Amino acid sequence: MMGGNVAGEGRSRPWDPASPFICRPGLRTLGPRHPRPGTHLCPGSATGGLNLQRSSGSPSVAAAGSARAAGGGAGSWPRDPAGVVCVTRHWAGPVRAAAMLRPGLLCCALLLRLGLCRGHWARPRNVLLLLADDGGFESGTYNNSAIQTPHMDALARRSLTFRNAFTSVSSCSPSRASLLTGLPQHQNGMYGLHQDVHHFNSFDGVQSLPLLLSQAGIRTGIIGKKHVGPEAVYPFDFAHTEENDSVLQVGRNITRMKLLVRKFLQMQDDRSFFLYMAFHDPHRCGHSQPQYGPFCEKFGNGEPGMGWIPDWTPQTYHPQDVLVPYFVPDTPAARADLAAQYTTIGRMDQGIGLVLQELQGAGVLNNTLVIFTSDNGIPFPSGRTNLYWPGIAEPLLVSSPEHRQRWGQVSEAYVSLLDLTPTILDWLSVPYPSYTIFGKKTVQLTGRSLLPALEAEPPWVTVFSSQSHHEVTMAYPMRSVQHGDFHLVHNLHFKMPFPVDQDFYVSPTFQDLLNRSVAGQPTAWYKDLHCYYYRDRWELYNWRRDPHETHNLAADPSHTQVLELLQAQLAKWQWDTQDPWVCAPDGVLEDKPFPQCRPLHNEL
Secondary structure, three states: OOOOOOOOOOOOOOOOOOOOEEEEHHHOEEEEOOOOOOOOOOOOOOOOOOEEEEEOOEEEEEOOOOOOOOOOOOOOOOOOOOOOOOOOHHHHHHHHHHHHHOHHHHHHHHHHHHOOOOOOOOOOOEEEEEEEOOOOOOOHHHOOOOOOOHHHHHHHHOOEEEEEEEOOOOOHHHHHHHHHHOOOHHHHOOOOOOOOOOOOOOOOOOOOHHHHHHHOOOEEEEEEOOOOOOOOOOOOOEEEEOOOOOHHHHHOOHHHHHHHHHHHHHOOOOOOEEEEEEOOOOOOOOOOOOOOOHHHOOOOOOOOOOOOOOOOOOOOOOHHHOOOOOOOOOOHHHHHHHHHHHHHHHHHHHHHHHHHHHHHHOOOHHHEEEEEEEOOOOOOOOOOOOOOHHHHEEEEEEEOOOOHHHOOEEEEEEEEHHHHHHHHHHHOOOOOOEEEOOOOOEEEOOOOOOHHHHOOOOOOOEEEEEEOOOOOOOOOOEEEEEEOOEEEEEEOOOOOOOOOOHHHHOOHHHHHHHHHHHHOOOOOOOOOHHHHHOOOOEEEEEOOOOOOOOOOOOOOHHHHHHHHHHHHHHHHHHHHOOOOOOOOOOEEEEOOOOOEEEEOOOOO
């Protein structure tokens, strides 16, 4: 058997050398060439079979009859009553190698290939993605002691918390499209908001996460705010969004959302699933009455039949008790705005608790990767629509039931929401896509899977961001790179005033700031509106020495080398991601017969 042929494979080659796994028979070990951690095995007897134990990130083959009890602690993998180890397709390659190493394991390999190790014993991996709308760091998890977020805090205790997570674009639809495609907004085509007159859409040829998962036989669901299109690019098997319901009902009514989750789980079969919970909280509740608080305490804005939310216990906060971020004016108006925002965050927090409770009750939480994050920065000055830290820094919790050693820990690695698509594909063992848009250069994901970070702290120090529009009238393209202590922003339309979106414009915070500025009164803000509107072409900041990004180093001769290094990094990323703005503002992109920048001689 040691030299036998398993499923037609030769004696000298246990499996395809392109497999991500290598076999070291002398050590009787299966080690991943590219670590893809985690294994699902069947519960069962303590006799016969294989025991896979973690050792430095790799499973080791141990003799049957381990002293660990079936279903024991971390690192022990129970077996089924027949002594057969059931392994998901995640470990299909190593199982064949195990059959080569131990004659008794040939049975497992054959059963796996026949598809008999499934059903009750082989529990499929799942993904739950929880997304806040304009959410920030207002939670106990991120050291805000003024707000009560017990459910997010509980999730953090069983998660790896990222301190340096960033969105690739600070705008709602573009961020959601980037998150669901792994492509920056300038590459997937969602340059701005999807709804109403804005009507931005991703390109028809884009292969999104729900599309790829569906093609791989994985069930997909979305509840809440979708805000991306077209439907052919973003199809979901189970969908309750603003496209077929009131976004106030499916995005803020946490009782309704809970029941929809229950319905989704009751319809579940033996496939893996991807469930995307897109909360509409804590986004402001409208343009005519944009305040948080009273307008948000009900399902919506007085629509018939919209009573109180049964599962929500509203939490109210006094303005004097809130923590005012450095980028928000410390005024009574802004404090009241923040206090009301806390209330809607509390509703989302309670909703998160309800969703997790549904998964727990259905018995699927312990084989589900749970991810919580937000689409962009909070809608306050320097926040949403900006590529400064308040606009792109995001909360990110990743809870893996297979990586308990990282629960409650904090990662300093620089990560991007562009990394979520490869992370989810890796978790569900779905290949990365490689395709063309418009028949041009092959599109490949530039993000990286976060699964290695669940094993050990990675040395990641670079992320990129890209902004083009928000509303259709807000053309202000910006590109940025963060590398270690430094942050570089390229403002392509730097001679124009920075645009302000209508939702933010009519907010109590901005109206107060605007009125104070016009009247010449103190604003209690770290900037002034002229500085906010008119920006340099290049902005370079040292976050370690200047965390508020107030001292632009781009023109400082002592930082020329850093500036040129980051400019080169940014330009390379733009070329790699086929950015139509790569030559702007002083050149024109000519892409035939091959891409090149042609100078405009426009004195910029």
